[in-house]
Amino acid sequence: MAFEATKREWGELYAFFRLLADGYVQAGTPDAKADETVRFPVAMIQREEHDGTRRYTIEKEMIHIQGEDMDKRVPREDFETVADLILEGIRQADTDEVTSPDGVEEFLDEVAIFNLEAQTDDRTDFSVAFYQPDAPLTGFCVRSCFGKMFPLMDGGRAANFKFEQTGVKFAVPTVNKINAEGAEDDVISRMLMIERLGGVLKYNDVADKIFRSNLSMIDLHMGRLLGEMTRLMWLDGITKVSELTEEIKKLNPLKIKDELISKHGFYEYKIKEFLLALAGGMRPAKLYNGKDSAIAGFLFVTADGQVLCYQRAYRQTFAEFLFQNTRLEKGSTEKDKYGFLERENGVYYLKLNLKIGLLKR
Numbered sequence: 001m002a003f004e005a006t007k008r009e010w011g012e013l014y015a016f017f018r019l020l021a022d023g024y025v026q027a028g029t030p031d032a033k034a035d036e037t038v039r040f041p042v043a044m045i046q047r048e049e050h051d052g053t054r055r056y057t058i059e060k061e062m063i064h065i066q067g068e069d070m071d072k073r074v075p076r077e078d079f080e081t082v083a084d085l086i087l088e089g090i091r092q093a094d095t096d097e098v099t100s101p102d103g104v105e106e107f108l109d110e111v112a113i114f115n116l117e118a119q120t121d122d123r124t125d126f127s128v129a130f131y132q133p134d135a136p137l138t139g140f141c142v143r144s145c146f147g148k149m150f151p152l153m154d155g156g157r158a159a160n161f162k163f164e165q166t167g168v169k170f171a172v173p174t175v176n177k178i179n180a181e182g183a184e185d186d187v188i189s190r191m192l193m194i195e196r197l198g199g200v201l202k203y204n205d206v207a208d209k210i211f212r213s214n215l216s217m218i219d220l221h222m223g224r225l226l227g228e229m230t231r232l233m234w235l236d237g238i239t240k241v242s243e244l245t246e247e248i249k250k251l252n253p254l255k256i257k258d259e260l261i262s263k264h265g266f267y268e269y270k271i272k273e274f275l276l277a278l279a280g281g282m283r284p285a286k287l288y289n290g291k292d293s294a295i296a297g298f299l300f301v302t303a304d305g306q307v308l309c310y311q312r313a314y315r316q317t318f319a320e321f322l323f324q325n326t327r328l329e330k331g332s333t334e335k336d337k338y339g340f341l342e343r344e345n346g347v348y349y350l351k352l353n354l355k356i357g358l359l360k361r
Contacts, residue, residue, distance in 0.1 A: 002105065004097045007090055007147025009116040012125055014086045015142045015299050015307050019045060019128070021080035023058050028300055028308030030320035040309055044133040047126040048118045057133050065111060074111055082107045087305045090146045122294035123281060138311060139294040144301035145360045152275070152322070155331035155355035158208040158284035160338050161227035165348040167200035170341075175348060179340045185330070187339035188234050191350070194341075201350055203227045203253075211284040218273050221254050225270060228253040230328060230352045239327040241356070245271050268323065275322035278356065280312070303360070331355040 019025055019042050027038035044057045054067040062073040082104055089101040108114070118125050124139035143149050153159065170178070174197065182189035194201060206212035206223040215222035228251065229244045238244050249267050260266040281293035297311030297318065310318045331353050333339040338351035 002100045004099050005116050006096050007093065007098055008144060008149065010086050010090055010098050011144025011146040011301050012118070012142040013113075013116050014083055014090070014146075014305070015144065015301050016045065016047065016126060017079045017083035017086070018305075018307050019299075020056055020058060020063050021076055021083050023076075025128075025299065025307055025309040027314070028310050028317070028321060030317060030324050032300060032302065032308065032321065032325055034306055034308060040130050042128055043131055043135060044129040045126055046129070046137060048115075048120050049112070050114050050119075051112075055133075067112075070112060078107065096147055124294050125299075127294075138296045138313075140297050140299045140309075140311075141295055142299045142301065143358055145303045146301065149358050149360070151329065151355055151357040152326055153278045153282075153284070153354070153356040155329075155336050155353045156284060157337050158211050159354045160207040160336065160351040161223065161230060161354065162204040162207050162349045162351055163201040163227070163231070164204040165194060165199050165341060165350060166202050168198040170197070170199065170348065175341050175343075185333050185339070187330075187333065187352070190339065190341075191234060194350070201231070203231075204349060207351060208284060210287060214277075214282060214284065214288040215274075217288060217290055218277060219270050222270065222274065224253055225267070226274070226354055227352065230354050233328040234352065239329070240359070241271060241275070241326045241328065242324055244328065245323075272319040272323050275326060275356075276315070276319050279318070279322060300358075325359045326356055327359055329355040329357045 024039045024041050027035040027040065029035050042058060044055055047054050047056065049067065052068040054065060054070070057064040057066070058076070059073070061076055063076055063079060064073050065071070085101040085104055089098050122139065123141065125142045127137035127139045129135040129137055178190055178193050181193050191201065203224050206215060206227070212223055215226065219225070225248065229248055232244055232247055233239055236247070238247060245267050249261055252261065256266060277288065279295065279298065281295045282288045292312065297309065300308045300310060302308065310321050312318065336353045338353040341348045341350050
């Protein structure tokens with residue numbers, strides 16, 4: 001009997017099967033293409049299943065599967081066949097829900113896979129041993145162009161920046177009129193109305209103290225930098241992180257010397273460090289101390305089904321990939337509680353929310 005799953009769920013399983021079938025993964029370039037000169041041999045993949053940890057060791061013609069109640073060998077070509085079936089099924093689907101292609105469910109039963117998305121506590125999807133089965137494991141998150149990707153940082157209330165409303169003092173009826181302007185998610189209309197009425201939105205602070213501290217680990221002024229970048233996204237409609245960084249260089253919100261900006265690449269460097277921290281597991285509402293997490297890289301599945309490897313060990317390439325392939329997104333104003341004038345200790349503030357996602361290529 002066929003079943004349905006999302007393209008994202010199928011994408012993770014596809015990447016897993018593709019690595020087992022190929023026995024290697026291609027290194028990715030900063031512009032999300034395969035680096036034909038670098039490939040990493042895959043010796044073993046460790047994945048969490050409903051009954052515990054499974055190890056999938058690549059032998060010459062077989063995959064040796066070992067788990068709590070499992071020890072069997074399955075031909076590698078079977079994994080390749082099923083990976084191709086999944087890819088074709090995803091391509092033919094008109095909606096985000098994809099029905100399991102013929103033969104896939106039987107194969108999943110044979111290898112006892114019941115969770116299309118691995119259930120892990122460390123937020124990795126699976127771990128890979130390169131070159132030899134007993135090599136140190138590298139934990140990966142799968143990001144697939146097939147369906148809706150998990151954001152690199154899902155805003156949430158903790159990722160709000162506070163902008164103080166200055167310039168003129170608005171009466172309560174005026175504030176109510178501003179807050180009633182446009183649809184609920186039409187934040188830009190309210191920002192422009194404040195400006196038309198003589199108000200000025202001046203960056204104040206990161207709303208959440210944990211997120212403020214996390215950002216301070218990268219730079220004491222990181223909140224202001226990201227806050228201004230978020231404001232620019234709303235005002236100018238620019239979403240790509242690399243393009244927003246170019247605009248920030250012109251604005252120079254931190255008032256640093258031109259030499260630091262042009263020769264040292266200050267703003268690019270700070271944004272890349274922030275993106276690497278996010279990729280490694282930093283979250284707004286969870287204390288971040290700079291230590292490496294279990295997530296050591298991304299496996300990025302392109303629209304044509306190629307799996308590209310980005311990992312912490314190749315830091316510059318990973319950072320450049322994130323810099324070139326991320327964008328600011330607009331989260332729900334209702335869920336994330338931003339985009340309206342709010343009174344706090346006699347002062348009005350407007351909050352803007354930071355949410356970062358990966359571009360689809």
